[in-house]
Amino acid sequence: MExxxxxxxxxxxxxxxxxxxxxxxxxxxxxxxxxxxxxNKTCKCEDSQTNPEVQCESTDESPRHRxxxxxxxxxxxxxxxxxxKLRSIKGVDAAKTRVAVKxxxxxxxxxxxxxxxxxxxxGVYPVGIIHWFQGDxxxxxxxxxxxEQDQYGRYNVSSTIGLKAQFADKExxxxxxxxxxxxxxxKKKQQELNMSFEVKEKKEVRLVFLGAAGVGKxxxxxxxxxxxxxxxxxRTVEELHKKEYEVRGVKVTINIMDTSGSYSFxxxxxxxxxxxxxxxxxxxxxxxxxxxxxxxxxxxxLEVKEDKYTPIVVIGNKIDRHNERxxxxxxxxxxxxxxxxxxxxxxxxxxxxxxxxxxxxxxxxANLPSxxxxxxxxxxxxxxxxxxxxxxxxxxxxCLIS
Numbered sequence: 001m002e003x004x005x006x007x008x009x010x011x012x013x014x015x016x017x018x019x020x021x022x023x024x025x026x027x028x029x030x031x032x033x034x035x036x037x038x039x040n041k042t043c044k045c046e047d048s049q050t051n052p053e054v055q056c057e058s059t060d061e062s063p064r065h066r067x068x069x070x071x072x073x074x075x076x077x078x079x080x081x082x083x084x085k086l087r088s089i090k091g092v093d094a095a096k097t098r099v100a101v102k103x104x105x106x107x108x109x110x111x112x113x114x115x116x117x118x119x120x121x122x123g124v125y126p127v128g129i130i131h132w133f134q135g136d137x138x139x140x141x142x143x144x145x146x147x148e149q150d151q152y153g154r155y156n157v158s159s160t161i162g163l164k165a166q167f168a169d170k171e172x173x174x175x176x177x178x179x180x181x182x183x184x185x186x187k188k189k190q191q192e193l194n195m196s197f198e199v200k201e202k203k204e205v206r207l208v209f210l211g212a213a214g215v216g217k218x219x220x221x222x223x224x225x226x227x228x229x230x231x232x233x234x235r236t237v238e239e240l241h242k243k244e245y246e247v248r249g250v251k252v253t254i255n256i257m258d259t260s261g262s263y264s265f266x267x268x269x270x271x272x273x274x275x276x277x278x279x280x281x282x283x284x285x286x287x288x289x290x291x292x293x294x295x296x297x298x299x300x301x302l303e304v305k306e307d308k309y310t311p312i313v314v315i316g317n318k319i320d321r322h323n324e325r326x327x328x329x330x331x332x333x334x335x336x337x338x339x340x341x342x343x344x345x346x347x348x349x350x351x352x353x354x355x356x357x358x359x360x361x362x363x364x365x366a367n368l369p370s371x372x373x374x375x376x377x378x379x380x381x382x383x384x385x386x387x388x389x390x391x392x393x394x395x396x397x398x399c400l401i402s
Contacts, residue, residue: 001025005084005095011074013104013125013154019069019097021084027062031087035069076101076125076153101125104154115309115365120158123150130159204253205366207359208272210297211282212290213261216317219349220282221258224359229350235261238268254363273304278311278366280358285316285346286324291332298340311365315358316346 106123132139283290336344347354
């Protein structure tokens with residue numbers, strides 16, 4: 001009596017693997033010949049049946065008797081030892097075959113929005129690392145990665161990188177492209193799956209200015225586009241300003257929607273929100289009710305966009321009215337940046353204070369680097385020397401927690 005089985009079978013994900021067990025013995029001496037293929041599954045030679053996961057087939061060429069066990073669409077969960085068991089009137093014998101899955105390449109995809117890029121690799125094995133590069137700069141350390149294992153033993157791996165921080169760096173801006181790749185470590189040998197994705201900066205952006213009537217939305221836009229200021233208030237229904245430029249050989253389009261301060265046109269406002277990339281919510285520092293309008297508008301934006309990370313910049317305008325201030329900048333700063341996780345600054349369209357800074361923040365959040373804007377390029381000497389400094393807000397006291 002002799003029982004043989006191949007000691008090792010190696011396969012890729014999705015392949016069919018056939019394990020063969022051969023017994024040299026008279027058929028009349030066999031009590032049973034079976035494969036143990038898991039805790040609750042046993043294929044016996046007399047079954048000769050098929051199910052979605054395994055197929056068992058027996059052949060008889062006396063004195064050799066074979067049992068073929070085929071694993072259909074093998075996955076990492078199918079790895080392990082498979083035992084062929086022979087019971088006969090002459091005794092009991094067993095032979096083992098180990099099944100190993102070499103690799104699963106799966107599929108890759110990616111998505112991008114105004115603030116970040118996420119790539120994911122589904123159905124990969126063994127688990128590995130997603131690497132991010134922009135040119136020769138390794139950005140992997142600044143990413144967030146998630147891994148989970150599915151019911152078949154494969155891994156779904158995703159990684160997210162924020163675009164705003166990367167494009168704010170002038171050295172990285174010149175490179176323009178971000179690539180990612182997925183590497184696995186197997187038997188101390190690194191293998192890289194040939195998957196990559198190029199993230200391109202946007203060349204067109206749509207900004208929307210929202211706020212109560214008379215807070216200075218139109219004045220801020222005119223100061224940015226024409227460097228002019230009209231002191232007389234003019235009621236706005238809805239105006240779209242579209243400017244096309246060519247900077248460093250790149251064509252750029254900036255669309256700025258100036259909306260009505262009244263709430264008589266809810267359908268128009270909803271349409272503007274749906275089709276826009278970033279939002280400026282403007283209030284006047286001498287009008288507390290206009291700040292309440294900003295809170296309502298923000299809730300409406302989040303409801304329409306269904307994205308809590310929608311780019312929003314809150315602007316407290318008319319800081320030139322020093323003696324008429326009725327809204328504390330410290331209170332608004334705490335609410336906007338700590339509770340809402342949005343950006344905040346104060347401005348004066350009349351005195352041209354922080355107008356360019358407000359537009360730069362909007363463009364960066366909309367994934368259109370501010371250096372592409374010719375208005376900002378022409379007046380770049382007015383920028384603060386350090387981009388991470390907050391614009392002055394006439395604060396009387398402050399504290400720093402580190």
